[in-house]
Amino acid sequence: MEINKNVNESGSMVDMLINMGPQHPSTHGVFRLVLQLDGELIVDAEPHIGYLHRGSEKLCEAESYSQVVTLFDRLDYVANLNGELAFCMAAEKLLELEIPDRAWYIRTILCELNRIASHMLFYGVYGLDAGAMTPVLYGFRERERIQSLFEQVTGARMMHNYIRIGGVKEDLPSGFENKLYSVIDELDAAIEECDELLTQNEAFLARTKNVSRLPIEDAVNFGVTGPILRSTGLIEDVRISEPYGIYDRFDFGIPIGNTGDCWDRYYVRMQEMRESLSIIKQAMKQIEPGEIQAKMRRIVRPPEGECFVRTESPRGDLGVFLVSDGSQNPYRVKVRAPSFANLQAIKHMLEGVYVADAVVILGSLDIVLGEVDR
Amino acid sequence: MSWQNLVFYVLGAVGLIIFLSLTVMVLTWIERKFLARIQQRMGPMRVGPHGLLQPIADVIKLISKEDILPSWADKPIYWIAPLAIFVPAIAIWVTIPFSETLVLQNLDLGLFYIAAISVLSVLGLVMAGWGSANKYSMLGGLRAVGQLISYEIPFIMAILGVAMLSQSLSLIDIINDQSKIANIIVQPIGFLIFLAAGLAELGRTPFDIHHAESEVVGGPFVEYSGAHWAIIQLAEYVNTFAIAALIAVMFLGGWSWPSMPFSGIPHHLLSVIWFLIKIYAVILLIFWIRGTYPRLRIDQLMSFGWKVLVPVSFINIVFTGFVRFYNLHWSILTVLSLITIGSIFYLIYKTPQQSRGENSIRIVPSKEAASRPPENYGDVNVR
Numbered sequence: 001m002e003i004n005k006n007v008n009e010s011g012s013m014v015d016m017l018i019n020m021g022p023q024h025p026s027t028h029g030v031f032r033l034v035l036q037l038d039g040e041l042i043v044d045a046e047p048h049i050g051y052l053h054r055g056s057e058k059l060c061e062a063e064s065y066s067q068v069v070t071l072f073d074r075l076d077y078v079a080n081l082n083g084e085l086a087f088c089m090a091a092e093k094l095l096e097l098e099i100p101d102r103a104w105y106i107r108t109i110l111c112e113l114n115r116i117a118s119h120m121l122f123y124g125v126y127g128l129d130a131g132a133m134t135p136v137l138y139g140f141r142e143r144e145r146i147q148s149l150f151e152q153v154t155g156a157r158m159m160h161n162y163i164r165i166g167g168v169k170e171d172l173p174s175g176f177e178n179k180l181y182s183v184i185d186e187l188d189a190a191i192e193e194c195d196e197l198l199t200q201n202e203a204f205l206a207r208t209k210n211v212s213r214l215p216i217e218d219a220v221n222f223g224v225t226g227p228i229l230r231s232t233g234l235i236e237d238v239r240i241s242e243p244y245g246i247y248d249r250f251d252f253g254i255p256i257g258n259t260g261d262c263w264d265r266y267y268v269r270m271q272e273m274r275e276s277l278s279i280i281k282q283a284m285k286q287i288e289p290g291e292i293q294a295k296m297r298r299i300v301r302p303p304e305g306e307c308f309v310r311t312e313s314p315r316g317d318l319g320v321f322l323v324s325d326g327s328q329n330p331y332r333v334k335v336r337a338p339s340f341a342n343l344q345a346i347k348h349m350l351e352g353v354y355v356a357d358a359v360v361i362l363g364s365l366d367i368v369l370g371e372v373d374r
Numbered sequence: 375m376s377w378q379n380l381v382f383y384v385l386g387a388v389g390l391i392i393f394l395s396l397t398v399m400v401l402t403w404i405e406r407k408f409l410a411r412i413q414q415r416m417g418p419m420r421v422g423p424h425g426l427l428q429p430i431a432d433v434i435k436l437i438s439k440e441d442i443l444p445s446w447a448d449k450p451i452y453w454i455a456p457l458a459i460f461v462p463a464i465a466i467w468v469t470i471p472f473s474e475t476l477v478l479q480n481l482d483l484g485l486f487y488i489a490a491i492s493v494l495s496v497l498g499l500v501m502a503g504w505g506s507a508n509k510y511s512m513l514g515g516l517r518a519v520g521q522l523i524s525y526e527i528p529f530i531m532a533i534l535g536v537a538m539l540s541q542s543l544s545l546i547d548i549i550n551d552q553s554k555i556a557n558i559i560v561q562p563i564g565f566l567i568f569l570a571a572g573l574a575e576l577g578r579t580p581f582d583i584h585h586a587e588s589e590v591v592g593g594p595f596v597e598y599s600g601a602h603w604a605i606i607q608l609a610e611y612v613n614t615f616a617i618a619a620l621i622a623v624m625f626l627g628g629w630s631w632p633s634m635p636f637s638g639i640p641h642h643l644l645s646v647i648w649f650l651i652k653i654y655a656v657i658l659l660i661f662w663i664r665g666t667y668p669r670l671r672i673d674q675l676m677s678f679g680w681k682v683l684v685p686v687s688f689i690n691i692v693f694t695g696f697v698r699f700y701n702l703h704w705s706i707l708t709v710l711s712l713i714t715i716g717s718i719f720y721l722i723y724k725t726p727q728q729s730r731g732e733n734s735i736r737i738v739p740s741k742e743a744a745s746r747p748p749e750n751y752g753d754v755n756v757r
Contacts, residue, residue, distance in 0.1 A: 016509060018509045018510070018513075024591060025587060025588060025591060026588040026589070037513075040513070040517075040672060040673075127668065128588060129588050130588075130668035130669065131579065131580070131582065131586060131587075131588060131667075131668040131669025132579075132666070132667060132668035132669075133409070133413075133579075133664070133665070134409075134412055134413050134665050134666060137413040137414060137415060138413070138414070141414065197666070198668075201666075201667065201668060203580045203667050203668045203669070203670055204668045206670060206671070206674055207668055207669070207670070207671060207674075235738055235743045235746060237743070239740075240740050240743045240744050241743075241744075243744075247740075248744075250740070251739065251740060251741065252739075252740050253737035253738060253739050253740065254737065254738045254739075254740060254743050255735050255736075255737050255738075256735065256736055256737070256738050257734055257735050258734045258735075258736075259734055263734075264734055264735065267734075267735045268735060271735055271737060275737070354671055354672070354673065355513065355589055355590075356583075356586065356589050356669075356671045356672065357671065359588050359589050
């Protein structure tokens with residue numbers, strides 16, 4: 001029997017090392033966490049990433065601008081449209097394009113829908129992490145509604161390639177409005193239902209309240225963004241602080257927590273879904289017929305230069321740094337992935353908590369490994 | 375022991391095992407269908423009408439699968455562990471009666487026997503955890519022990535309360551004692567404690583800590599496959615059925631009807647059916663909890679066990695003794711119990727909500743957020 005090789009020089013047992021992942025069911029993909037355990041307590045945690053490294057950033061340099069969009073679909077594979085939007089905005093900034101209003105409305109509606117879909121997935125797997133098996137099916141059911149809507153608009157359920165440089169691929173299909181409104185009604189009811197199922201559950205509160213509280217200073221220093229940063233009490237949302245597109249035309253709320261514990265991170269996302277729905281409703285009222293593509297050349301050749309664009313993806317501050325040398329292909333694409341930055345804090349959060357908490361904390365970060373490893 | 379007796383016991387034991395195996399197959403189907411209803415899906419639908427033959431397909435699949443032995447496993451312990459879980463699970467059933475006559479062997483110390491035997495299956499969990507030579511199994515096995523010491527005392531205390539009421543440890547006496555009024559009405563505290571401790575004993579949600587899928591990936595059973603895994607699973611369901619049967623016996627009055635309209639053979643037949651209905655009602659309650667609750671942490675279970683269940687079970691015993699000693703009417707015990715339950719729920723609800731706060735999320739309108747001046751946090755200026 002050689003379960004534990006961690007014997008110190010005097011021959012007594014020291015802490016147990018345990019590999020959580022890359023094949024652990026609750027590491028949300030191929031993430032590996034080496035935990036040093038003293039019984040059930042975590043003494044030290046060492047995150048290992050890179051199991052899903054596909055070289056996306058380098059691949060971008062070999063593709064033309066319009067082809068790069070498909071690579072951005074596959075970064076954050078839960079919120080594809082938000083990824084597409086970030087790259088298209090960067091290319092448009094270099095090209096100095098004026099995007100027609102209708103294209104922006106379509107983009108906003110779809111991106112906010114995608115935010116809801118992503119948060120619904122989070123809701124489901126977070127319940128699963130905490131040990132409840134029902135939320136995951138409720139979450140996936142709602143996500144499915146949104147994805148079938150996406151399928152009608154973009155032709156694909158996940159890898160849409162719909163948001164293009166200069167606009168969007170196609171106009172909304174006929175009858176979209178009615179379908180969207182029925183989906184919105186269903187989502188309104190479903191968010192309430194999901195809320196009732198998990199949010200105030202006594203066992204769920206016990207598992208998430210006051211677990212891994214993150215002070216604002218630490219969150220800022222780690223570069224944590226998105227719902228996790230907002231849960232600490234800082235009012236920071238790219239849609240507000242650096243409004244892009246047409247976000248300054250909507251009235252919506254930003255859910256802000258005050259403790260930064262796991263429950264706050266969870267509930268900020270739940271409230272964000274409600275706010276996204278309100279954005280979609282406002283956008284549907286304001287949208288008018290018109291062009292969906294800017295006037296531009298078919299082959300995209302931005303002038304020499306560089307730019308950095310920030311967007312608010314469901315996971316946080318998604319930035320794209322784009323360098324152009326004037327050719328058909330980008331010279332360099334650097335993605336500032338929110339999951340990657342959020343994951344930095346995990347080592348700090350895991351010190352001194354229980355193994356069971358590690359799962360809940362990792363789940364509350366809502367990482368997507370495609371984006372972390374790129 | 376005469377040879378007739380021997381034949382009776384052997385046939386009885388074989389019959390019991392066959393009955394329990396069939397019950398487990400029914401239970402797996404019910405659990406899957408019932409959870410599926412909760413989760414808005416269909417459950418098994420392909421094998422037979424409404425998936426009725428699914429358990430048989432599962433059994434065939436499990437038996438024909440390869441039994442994998444991890445190369446570092448401690449072989450004897452690894453192979454014996456499923457039996458160490460399975461045998462106590464079956465042994466409990468020796469003394470659980472289905473009707474006044476349908477019982478393998480009624481023991482005068484029946485409850486004591488059950489309390490003693492039910493602990494043994496934890497030994498199997500530890501053996502499986504150690505023998506698998508897997509760190510997750512190890513953690514799971516140790517969790518099972520940690521769980522044991524926190525639920526076992528309230529478990530036994532709840533049994534004791536029932537024994538005090540009926541002045542007997544024999545299950546048949548306990549049921550006959552409840553022919554007028556079921557113990558759940560007399561002693562609601564005992565029922566709740568036994569249910570909670572029973573769930574912990576079974577390792578079912580919200581106390582499925584030792585085989586927590588999202589944490590220790592199935593706990594002691596990670597490395598098992600094929601027939602051995604099937605045996606473990608069989609034991610788990612037999613235990614579930616046993617706890618449900620115990621609840622039915624001790625708190626729901628077993629086979630006693632409110633008033634019995636028949637006599638003779640129809641009486642016995644209906645008794646068995648009535649008893650099974652009660653058991654399945656409890657089982658559905660257990661499955662329902664599984665469909666709705668997340669899992670507690672091990673330290674939370676232990677503090678729940680020691681800080682809530684143990685004191686409350688002592689209060690239960692004191693009240694029961696008080697009522698029995700002064701020969702008071704049973705309704706006094708009911709009232710006392712309900713007051714205790716109410717005050718405990720009040721205390722449990724009050725303390726967390728003060729520290730947790732009602733709802734810590736506020737919603738800042740976008741216009742207000744946009745006009746905020748930058749702030750300095752850490753090393754960075756943030757809007």
